[in-house]
Amino acid sequence: MLSHIAASFLALQLRPVPQSDAAARPATSTRVNAWTEWGTLRAVVVGHAWDAQFPPTQPGFVPAANEEGGASHLEEGEPVSSIVETSGAGAVIAEEIGWPLGPKKASTIAAANAQLDNLARVLAERGVEVSRPDRMDWSKPLSTPHFDVPNQYCTTCPRDVVATLGSIVLEATMSRRDRYFEVNSLRPHLRSLWRADKQMQWKSAPKPTMRDEMYTPSWWGLTTDERYARMHDYEFCITEEEPIFDAADIMRCGKDLFVQLSMTCNQAGIDWLSRELEPQGFRVHRVRFPYDLAPSHLDCTFVPLKPGLVLTNPERPILEEDAAIFRANGWRFVDAPQPDNPSRPWASQSSKWLSMNVLSISPTCVVAEEQETSLHTLLESEGFEVIKVPFRAVYEFGGGLHCATWDTLRDDDMDDFFPAAYGDAAGAENAPVSPEPAATEVAARLRGGGVAAAPEKTEKETETGYAGLESRADRAEWTGIKEELDEARLDIDGHPVMQRWETPYMGSLAAVATSKGGRVLEVGFGMGISASAIQAVDAVDEHLIIEANADVYSRLEDFAATARRPVTPIGPALWQDALDTVPDGSLDGILYDTYPLNKEEQHTHQFEFLRRARAKLKKGGVLTYCNLTSLGVLKGKYDSWEELFRETQLPKLIEAGWLPEEISFTTARTAPPADCEYYSHDTGLVPVLTKQ
Numbered sequence: 291m292l293s294h295i296a297a298s299f300l301a302l303q304l305r306p307v308p309q310s311d312a313a314a315r316p317a318t319s320t321r322v323n324a325w326t327e328w329g330t331l332r333a334v335v336v337g338h339a340w341d342a343q344f345p346p347t348q349p350g351f352v353p354a355a356n357e358e359g360g361a362s363h364l365e366e367g368e369p370v371s372s373i374v375e376t377s378g379a380g381a382v383i384a385e386e387i388g389w390p391l392g393p394k395k396a397s398t399i400a401a402a403n404a405q406l407d408n409l410a411r412v413l414a415e416r417g418v419e420v421s422r423p424d425r426m427d428w429s430k431p432l433s434t435p436h437f438d439v440p441n442q443y444c445t446t447c448p449r450d451v452v453a454t455l456g457s458i459v460l461e462a463t464m465s466r467r468d469r470y471f472e473v474n475s476l477r478p479h480l481r482s483l484w485r486a487d488k489q490m491q492w493k494s495a496p497k498p499t500m501r502d503e504m505y506t507p508s509w510w511g512l513t514t515d516e517r518y519a520r521m522h523d524y525e526f527c528i529t530e531e532e533p534i535f536d537a538a539d540i541m542r543c544g545k546d547l548f549v550q551l552s553m554t555c556n557q558a559g560i561d562w563l564s565r566e567l568e569p570q571g572f573r574v575h576r577v578r579f580p581y582d583l584a585p586s587h588l589d590c591t592f593v594p595l596k597p598g599l600v601l602t603n604p605e606r607p608i609l610e611e612d613a614a615i616f617r618a619n620g621w622r623f624v625d626a627p628q629p630d631n632p633s634r635p636w637a638s639q640s641s642k643w644l645s646m647n648v649l650s651i652s653p654t655c656v657v658a659e660e661q662e663t664s665l666h667t668l669l670e671s672e673g674f675e676v677i678k679v680p681f682r683a684v685y686e687f688g689g690g691l692h693c694a695t696w697d698t699l700r701d702d703d704m705d706d707f708f709p710a711a712y713g714d715a716a717g718a719e720n721a722p723v724s725p726e727p728a729a730t731e732v733a734a735r736l737r738g739g740g741v742a743a744a745p746e747k748t749e750k751e752t753e754t755g756y757a758g759l760e761s762r763a764d765r766a767e768w769t770g771i772k773e774e775l776d777e778a779r780l781d782i783d784g785h786p787v788m789q790r791w792e793t794p795y796m797g798s799l800a801a802v803a804t805s806k807g808g809r810v811l812e813v814g815f816g817m818g819i820s821a822s823a824i825q826a827v828d829a830v831d832e833h834l835i836i837e838a839n840a841d842v843y844s845r846l847e848d849f850a851a852t853a854r855r856p857v858t859p860i861g862p863a864l865w866q867d868a869l870d871t872v873p874d875g876s877l878d879g880i881l882y883d884t885y886p887l888n889k890e891e892q893h894t895h896q897f898e899f900l901r902r903a904r905a906k907l908k909k910g911g912v913l914t915y916c917n918l919t920s921l922g923v924l925k926g927k928y929d930s931w932e933e934l935f936r937e938t939q940l941p942k943l944i945e946a947g948w949l950p951e952e953i954s955f956t957t958a959r960t961a962p963p964a965d966c967e968y969y970s971h972d973t974g975l976v977p978v979l980t981k982q
């Protein structure tokens with residue numbers, strides 16, 4: 291996000307957004323609020339399998355039996371643990387009866403319902419309010435002016451049918467005829483949400499005719515080789531005749547929605563979403579996965595887990611062009627492991643990748659299928675708590691844990707997790723939002739004072755952050771110390787210098803430093819995260835980077851060799867020695883993010899830099915800085931950022947020669963892992979110093 295305050299400021303048109311860090315939880319009258327896939331879950335609808343039918347063949351869907359697969363069964367009155375999963379039924383069924391019609395077997399429905407009920411119970415135990423869809427008679431045939439189907443389907447996967455997008459609940463068009471009225475099982479719940487929450491917007495996308503012209507039935511007859519040959523054409527069983535999308539083709543990351551071009555979502559559907567949602571402040575991005583020959587629904591392919599991290603499918607990489615926004619903003623893609631149990635029920639129309647179809651109940655906790663132990667290990671290594679539940683009996687009914695749920699209330703906001711622009715055409719659409727409205731507002735408040743004194747905190751409340759630095763007389767020693775680097779963190783001299791979770795925050799700093807384009811100086815290369823975000827901004831003409839440590843500098847040289855904007859590495863040198871090589875009045879932006887090289891300068895090292903750096907900026911140039919090793923400690927001592935900034939930064943900035951009217955700040959969301967040594971707060975400071 292550019293900043294919590296700035297993003298919230300923009301979001302005001304949509305709904306009041308809490309301004310203080312403590313107030314991220316929606317107001318109690320709010321029943322609908324979900325901007326992300328990972329905000330702490332408060333209310334959810336869990337599907338059920340009652341009255342489920344076999345899906346009929348139709349132009350938009352040709353169901354097939356999975357030859358090796360079996361089915362799950364539960365006898366009446368037995369507990370969920372006694373579900374038996376058979377195997378090998380598919381070949382016989384396919385040969386003898388082709389594809390069955392009508393109701394699914396009672397014991398298969400019972401097995402699925404037992405696992406769905408168990409999920410509902412597990413979520414309720416975690417404090418999540420759980421609702422269930424109404425029952426409907428899905429055996430009824432449908433006959434419209436444009437099509438007939440002999441029966442409908444089921445309401446196991448509400449995720450496919452409705453999407454909560456902030457305070458909007460959007461009913462999807464749907465792509466299959468047998469799912470035309472599936473939303474009706476959710477409508478009573480929708481009505482009660484709408485009555486209770488006066489801010490909720492209830493929207494329904496135009497219902498398609500689903501007449502034959504909307505489909506290309508010949509697509510189903512293509513051989514695998516023919517599909518490979520047409521892989522990059524992105525032509526599937528639906529035409530562009532009318533807008534079509536299933537709700538599960540959308541993934542939410544705050545302001546940004548990612549929508550998959552697939553056999554259940556056409557370009558017209560994506561265009562419709564853009565036109566409806568962009569005026570409301572969303573940014574809609576098409577995403578494509580060229581190696582998926584039958585793409586449908588994003589949740590077995592591309593699963594955002596928390597800011598900066600997406601669980602990806604190793605067999606279905608995202609098109610590099612569509613990955614650019616993630617890379618520009620320093621997001622990481624982590625491939626899901628191969629499923630531990632890749633077998634599929636005989637009547638499952640989904641892939642083995644239901645294994646990665648997880649439900650996030652917070653940025654640190656996900657629910658996953660109990661047999662997928664490799665995935666559990668991966669998620670746990672990323673710092674997640676994994677709640678394991680049995681769910682394979684639901685696979686026959688179209689989905690996994692994400693599919694079978696529809697989240698209506700999460701603790702999250704319309705945050706901007708992609709503040710850095712990227713690419714040419716896309717850059718305009720995603721250009722960093724100017725920090726000025728919120729910054730000016732905060733600056734005015736800072737100058738006017740008026741912030742109530744904070745109640746005195748106890749010793750325990752103030753003990754946050756890093757206290758491991760030692761005295762060091764010679765700063766220059768830093769240059770020769772070996773770095774310890776892995777994917778997640780950079781340590782030097784045994785100190786935690788940089789960690790991957792800072793990525794979105796670095797994006798916010800980079801957005802400020804590049805807001806004027808031109809020549810941008812960065813001080814401290816670290817893991818190159820903010821450098822990558824700066825590189826993504828086309829308006830940057832030159833990117834100068836000063837770095838002191840020789841190991842880090844060597845990586846900086848590699849970075850410079852392949853960078854998309856011209857990079858001038860300076861070093862290995864302390865900025866104290868190198869800054870004078872930069873002419874006065876030559877810079878449009880500066881991002882300062884170094885590390886305190888001794889205990890004495892933990893809270894102050896930035897101010898000497900800020901004093902000398904002002905002269906380097908052009909008039910109108912902008913500087914931002916970061917010192918989380920200091921803020922991690924200070925934030926424990928102050929109730930608000932305003933107070934902290936006014937007490938600990940503002941006087942020193944004025945002393946360093948900055949005018950009060952040049953000084954302001956915004957804040958950005960942060961999500962440090964529980965074991966982070968130096969930072970434990972859910973927001974970070976983004977100073978904005980603009981030279982007048």
Ligand SMILES: C[S@@+](CC[C@H](N)C(=O)[O-])C[C@H]1O[C@@H](n2cnc3c(N)ncnc32)[C@H](O)[C@@H]1O
Binds near residue numbers: 815818819
């Ligand atoms: C926190 S890291 C920078 C992280 C970076 N913004 C990123 O996104 O990965 C700090 C970097 O500053 C470097 N550094 C520390 N003191 C320095 C100094 N006085 N002059 C130049 N670089 C310094 C460290 O070696 C380290 O690489």
